[in-house]
Amino acid sequence: MADPSNFQAGPLDRDAAFYVAGHKGLVGSAIWRTLSSAGFTGLLGRTSAELDLKNREAVFAFFAENAPRYVVLAAAKVGGILANNTYPVDFLSDNLRIQVNVLDAAREHGTERLLFLGSSCIYPKFAEQPIREDSLLTGHLEPTNDAYAIAKIAGIMHVQAIRRQYGLPWISAMPTNLYGPGDNFSATGSHVLPALIRRYDEASASGSRTVTNWGSGSPRREFLHVDDMAEACLHLLENYDGPEQVNVGTGKDVTIKELAGIVAKAVGYAGEIDWDSSKPDGTPRKLLDVSKLTASGWTAKIDLVSGVQSTVDWYRNNVERIRN
Template sequence: MTKASKIYIAGHRGMVGSAIWRQLEGLGYTNLLGKTSKELDLRNQQQVNTFFEKEQPAVVIDAAARVGGILANNDFPYQFLMENMQIQNNLIDASLQLGTEKFIFLGSSCIYPKLAPQPLKEDYLLTDALEPTNEWYAIAKISGVKTCEAIRKQFNKDYVSLMPTNLYGTHDNFDLKTSHVLPAMIRKFHEAKLNGNTPVNLWGSGTPMREFLFVDDMAAAVVFALENKLPEHLYNIGTGEDLTIKELAETIQKVVGHTGEIVWDSSKPDGTPRKLMDISKMHALGWQHKVDLASGIEKTYQWFLNNSEQIKEVKM
């Protein structure tokens, strides 16, 4: 690995992929490779294989996925399962067949069982039932983790999986139909503020606890995995701290400057009661997050304000 090694970042236009690209560029990596979904359909095995044969990347970072919140997962289970498996299978297999030595697979904390002990350790994978509201996405990601583990075991390749907690930050998806909870709240509070501080309706009871990691910290974890040979195949990436959804809403409300009422719709699902990551393995190796939640929300809201005219709207 040198600063001139060819590094392909799948999903380089997304929130995570673009953060990784910016960070690598800032560190002096000069041979970064990215393709838009129009230029390369990662669901198409032939296209992916042809691309790999031509480019021969030394490193592949898989930050490409079909993602969304509870509503999107519930409404489009087939797409969340099949498209994510197609994307990762094509990338992993092409990397193996064409000799890519390092592969970094990005997943999600939703791979762990719904009622697993807290905080979530890597060892809890496949020990109990998943959360039904996002099991389709979770099963796809679990298959990616196990595929990378199998390659590591059978072929002794440096293929590693990083499982982030809930990510947020600049270049996030703020589409209310498909976004995750934090960017959706930013948009809801912002629009309610513009409408005279009208009440903001939020799903669930507000009692579930969640952990949030700023996307630049996730990018730093990927760079850490890139520049070091990690001894195991699976690592959690997070802050090790969580808060209730109600506390999150109040923090966002304060940052946005909304002064109206928050109304909780308890008829809507809460999802998993708690999802806190055990990040002791990554801490022991030397990586830690740097951005606290309030600062991260302020940075994200500022980006939202600066880009509100072209906020990404996802079409299902």
């Protein structure tokens, strides 16, 4: 077991074994790129086919064999409003099993520093904006993704419990809506920004004169490029040690209508935009208070317009092989 008294803020050992759980996903792949660029030589990754994180025995065997000194838990079952609302049992059960298995195995086999990644959906639907970290568990959740949110809240509590019971300097980070290369552009399972990119790109290619989006377009959302998120994770691992989760975002938001306009311009779509208000909007506004992260010395660097444009370019260059 690692001695928590030995932890001091500062650079991590670049040669230590470092496991990125979910290293092929949107967030995990960005973290892998960032760590590689930062000189980490002991990176460990397993695909879901190689290691099913829902299989407790397999997870413990992996940790017993590799004993990673550092872990980022970016693996999760994720999806947009439709997927979360349709399959709440899957989102609750799968994520709870992944988290419990990885966190328990990491503790059992001496992981020194671990960062658990959650989601801003952990906060109450009508939390005061911008949302502070202490808003957690102060109100009702958004019902369209409450099962996923409860699983992520359980992960935060698990990390806090490990800190209390074992004294390990593990931490949690709660990102806002993420986007970028490697995203899920599925027609039915994607989040709002990649869904808009796919929809508008296909409309532009087909010459469609009208695109219809879900909801009213009035909800406000904050978006963070995944490469910024990855940089923030490394920053927190090297500079933060506290029980409270840390919000990670830009501190700025836009309406979904404004976002749709940015995407339409990026793909070159010039047709009409309609809104189907019979579909759910979800949370009216979700903007994170990032003052804790800012005070630690980190701020986002990639603006939304250039980030969306680069993501559109990546999508078009990889459309034949990305998830559908």
